[in-house]
Amino acid sequence: MLTSLRDVLNDLVRDLHSAETQLIKALPKMAKAASDAELKAAITGHLEETRGQVARLEKACELLGIKPKGKTCQAMKGLLEEGSEVMAEEGSPAAKDAAMIVAAQKVEHYEIAGYGAARVFATVLGEDEVAALMTETLEEEKAADAKLTGIAESTVNDEADHEGSDDSDEPEEDEEDEDEELEDEEEEEEAQAKPAPSKSGKNSLAKTTAGKR
Ligand SMILES: [Fe+2]
Numbered sequence: 001m002l003t004s005l006r007d008v009l010n011d012l013v014r015d016l017h018s019a020e021t022q023l024i025k026a027l028p029k030m031a032k033a034a035s036d037a038e039l040k041a042a043i044t045g046h047l048e049e050t051r052g053q054v055a056r057l058e059k060a061c062e063l064l065g066i067k068p069k070g071k072t073c074q075a076m077k078g079l080l081e082e083g084s085e086v087m088a089e090e091g092s093p094a095a096k097d098a099a100m101i102v103a104a105q106k107v108e109h110y111e112i113a114g115y116g117a118a119r120v121f122a123t124v125l126g127e128d129e130v131a132a133l134m135t136e137t138l139e140e141e142k143a144a145d146a147k148l149t150g151i152a153e154s155t156v157n158d159e160a161d162h163e164g165s166d167d168s169d170e171p172e173e174d175e176e177d178e179d180e181e182l183e184d185e186e187e188e189e190e191a192q193a194k195p196a197p198s199k200s201g202k203n204s205l206a207k208t209t210a211g212k213r
Pocket of ligand 1: 020
């Protein structure tokens with residue numbers, strides 16, 4: 001029953017405990033399914049952080065005099081189901097990576113909302129130790145979200161680079177690239193029938209979707 005701000009905080013902390021526990025089970029599968037090395041590393045790194053976050057929530061429960069178990073976070077369940085759908089889907093590795101980044105960022109944003117509120121409520125209730133624990137995790141979640149944004153941006157930039165190379169009105173290239181120009185012209189003719197693969201070595205959307213259009 002919710003009759004006070006303390007009830008809301010207690011519920012929220014239990015909800016977050018359930019969310020993080022579910023995430024610990026899901027993250028290894030996501031890391032395995034990711035193709036991009038940077039994305040794989042980010043997910044694996046966040047798994048370690050998440051274990052620490054669960055420990056903080058258990059400490060918070062101790063401070064609040066409540067038991068961490070007994071609640072299932074339905075929102076995390078749903079978010080992780082969406083993530084599983086992405087992983088099970090057929091498709092190119094880069095497109096699947098991009099979709100997994102979206103799924104992971106939805107998780108982070110959900111957690112940021114929860115920890116942000118928990119910190120405020122704990123502060124209002126004078127539970128400073130709990131507030132400090134929530135702040136620590138909140139900062140980790142924000143950093144994880146920013147890292148995912150960075151990975152997403154590099155994927156999108158690779159895609160943009162590729163789109164640029166299809167453009168026949170390209171500005172002149174550097175002298176160093178002149179040797180490649182003849183080849184490029186030949187490739188451009190081919191590209192009218194079939195898009196050229198991305199020249200960047202990264203696992204880009206452009207690269208892995210080339211030739212499938
Ligand atoms: Fe988390």
